[in-house]
Amino acid sequence: MPPTHPRPITRRELWILTGIARGAEDPQIAERLGMSGDCTKMRVNRMIHRYGTGNRAGLIDYAYRQGWLAGLAREQRVPILLLPRPLRVILAGAAAGLPNAEIADRLGLSVRGVRRQFECLFDVLDARHRSHAVALGWQLGLLGAGRRAEGPAERSAA
Structure with a gap:
């Protein structure tokens, strides 16, 4: 279960989450942020541990629930009217x-x-x-x- 009062998210962590939410892989995110892929991976793993989300997908869900990604523009997709x-x-x-x-x-x-x-x-x-x-x-x-x-x-x- 995620902690009740987690440490605030940093700007760099928000950029990493935004990259993940856009479907980018660690090397792409690292290049955009001017850091190594290992550093990016380490920061993601720290966030997963800090917020108790289990994995990256859970981390993205948690970020949306916290409102951190609320300002992220919606990707252009055909609306899904019914998902089985x-x-x-x-x-x-x-x-x-x-x-x-x-x-x-x-x-x-x-x-x-x-x-x-x-x-x-x-x-x-x-x-x-x-x-x-x-x-x-x-x-x-x-x-x-x-x-x-x-x-x-x-x-x-x-």
């Missing part, structure tokens, strides 16, 4: 920082099946990786307080 339940569970699991095995248990799938579902989610959202998918989920209203309500057919399937 398995993909919603995959996205929510990624946002919660869950490993594939735990998501598989929740969906009654194999770990390989979860990986396939992630690939499908990445295709639907046009995401580069889990963290990017979580950021796009927030931007499209699929995660967080602005989450779109499920339709009646979706609620009964859940």
Whole structure:
């Protein structure tokens, strides 16, 4: 569980989070910030530990929940009107920082099946990786307080 009064985020950490949310990899982020890839990776791991998020995708979800990425302009994407339940569970699991095995248990799938579902989610959202998918989920209203309500057919399937 994240600490109740974490240390404030630094400007450099915000830039790193912004890069991750945009789908950039460590070397790209490091180059833009004039630091080494190892330094970038170390800062990300420190934030994951400090905020207790489990992984990068959980860190991006936490950053949106804290409002740190609220000013980040929405990426141009086709609006997602309906995301099938398995993909919603995959996205929510990624946002919660869950490993594939735990998501598989929740969906009654194999770990390989979860990986396939992630690939499908990445295709639907046009995401580069889990963290990017979580950021796009927030931007499209699929995660967080602005989450779109499920339709009646979706609620009964859940």
